Ligand code: UDP
């Protein structure tokens with residue numbers, strides 16, 4: 001059996017030696033399995049590629065493949081590139097910063113051998129700052145409340161997929177790629193395994209706050225029609241409020257002979273509210289239209305500049 005380990009890397013040369021030695025230790029304990037690490041260099045500007053080229057393979061059952069993208073295409077695109085270049089019977093996904101403990105691969109494979117198509121890690125705790133953890137928790141709960149297909153809470157991309165599931169996901173043409181969402185959508189036998197998520201081994205997160213917000217918007221608009229329905233609902237409510245207000249004023253004026261209110265305040269408030277509701281509704285429609293636009297361009301999700309592999313004495317199966 002051949003197992004691929006897909007590892008997206010963006011300026012991770014500091015982490016690679018430690019990652020490699022832990023991977024070698026784990027894989028050497030599984031001597032009936034051949035491993036290939038598929039590193040996807042997502043436009044690194046440090047010496048990540050050189051570090052990968054220097055990784056030793058002698059005497060082990062772990063080889064490496066390097067897929068260099070032509071620029072930075074983002075974490076999820078890099079994972080997709082890795083999936084397309086993986087030839088294993090099972091594909092494991094893990095980050096290069098040792099936040100995804102390689103030792104769990106043993107458990108993943110155990111479940112795979114027992115017939116699971118998808119095995120994923122569930123974070124028991126996280127080492128990120130409190131505000132970020134709060135944002136993650138809110139996002140996933142909101143996502144699950146409105147998504148067409150919920151994703152398991154506190155599960156990232158860290159996990160294993162059988163070849164057929166990895167193939168299915170790699171072939172999906174959509175641009176809004178939240179792999180953990182697509183993984184949940186395909187079905188088959190799935191199981192989550194709880195683990196403690198440590199902090200980063202070296203360096204800082206390659207995700208800026210802006211990138212995280214973009215990712216969250218992609219997740220919400222890419223996987224749900226609810227926001228656009230909400231904007232419809234909001235429009236209806238605003239119209240109803242205006243209708244009731246008009247009716248009550250007319251009745252007050254002509255039935256009870258009252259004096260119409262002269263106040264500007266109500267007018268202004270109404271104008272602002274209507275304007276605001278309009279802008280929100282238009283923006284939501286815009287989010288969907290722009291997604292259709294980018295999907296319609298049908299550009300590739302990533303561009304491969306070069307590939308390389310470790311030299312080995314016997315071919316992998
Ligand atoms: N990464 C990538 N491209 C990006 C951002 C990140 O390939 O544009 C890689 C990064 O090198 C790491 C993994 O994706 O191996 C997860 O990134 P990071 O640890 O920065 O994310 P976090 O754990 O903070 O969510």
Ligand code: MG
Pocket residue numbers: 095097099200205
């Ligand atoms: Mg990380």
